[in-house]
Amino acid sequence: GQQVMQIPQYQHVQEGEDFTTYCNSSTTLSNIQWYKQRPGGHPVFLIQLVKSGEVKKQKRLTFQFGEAKKNSSLHITATQTTDVGTYFCAGVNNNDMRFGAGTRLTVKP
Amino acid sequence: DTEVTQTPKHLVMGMTNKKSLKCEQHMGHRAMYWYKQKAKKPPELMFVYSYEKLSINESVPSRFSPECPNSSLLNLHLHALQPEDSALYLCASSQEGGGGPGYYEQYFGPGTRLTVT
Numbered sequence: 001g002q003q004v005m006q007i008p009q010y011q012h013v014q015e016g017e018d019f020t021t022y023c024n025s026s027t028t029l030s031n032i033q034w035y036k037q038r039p040g041g042h043p044v045f046l047i048q049l050v051k052s053g054e055v056k057k058q059k060r061l062t063f064q065f066g067e068a069k070k071n072s073s074l075h076i077t078a079t080q081t082t083d084v085g086t087y088f089c090a091g092v093n094n095n096d097m098r099f100g101a102g103t104r105l106t107v108k109p
Numbered sequence: 110d111t112e113v114t115q116t117p118k119h120l121v122m123g124m125t126n127k128k129s130l131k132c133e134q135h136m137g138h139r140a141m142y143w144y145k146q147k148a149k150k151p152p153e154l155m156f157v158y159s160y161e162k163l164s165i166n167e168s169v170p171s172r173f174s175p176e177c178p179n180s181s182l183l184n185l186h187l188h189a190l191q192p193e194d195s196a197l198y199l200c201a202s203s204q205e206g207g208g209g210p211g212y213y214e215q216y217f218g219p220g221t222r223l224t225v226t
Contacts (some may be wrong), residue, residue: 031211033214033215042199043217045215102151
């Protein structure tokens with residue numbers, strides 16, 4: 001079955017620094033979704049990428065989908081304390097959706 | 110209303126108890142999901158309901174029994190659980206486009222934190 005690897009597992013940054021998390025799939029994906037889960041909270045949908053090479057921006061967040069549709073990244077510019085949480089990618093293929101292990105982001109003020 | 114509600118928020122049960130988790134959404138979504146999430150782990154899909162019919166069972170033990178009484182409600186009946194079943198149980202819903210999980214964005218509820226003693 002498909003596997004979705006996500007790195008790094010943890011990232012601790014100083015407020016104002018940038019942050020990136022990466023997802024890689026063992027198989028070609030039809031689409032990929034990104035979710036954020038605050039500490040003690042539940043996953044909240046951020047975005048879905050469908051097209052090869054797609055890039056989408058949401059304010060300080062930039063999402064990319066690789067040309068081969070096997071990898072994706074989330075980049076946050078100038079992190080803020082409100083960015084704290086775990087970011088999960090979820091790769092979708094053949095009616096199967098698999099979450100990556102998540103990247104836990106902590107931000108030091 | 111983009112909210113998924115779950116009750117109870119917390120549940121402590123013994124291994125011989127029978128309990129139920131409840132989930133409700135009023136977004137008109139016709140796909141509903143149960144996930145299990147252990148601490149510091151990603152959500153693991155358990156069941157998917159599509160148009161009130163069970164469409165996916167991820168080989169979940171029979172001590173977990175899902176039920177979808179109508180398009181807005183989803184239940185998870187628990188019986189004879191084990192301590193390793195202690196986890197956060199998340200319900201989610203989405204539009205149903207025939208493409209299976211991940212075709213549309215999922216809206217998650219706040220979860221029920223279950224402890225089995």
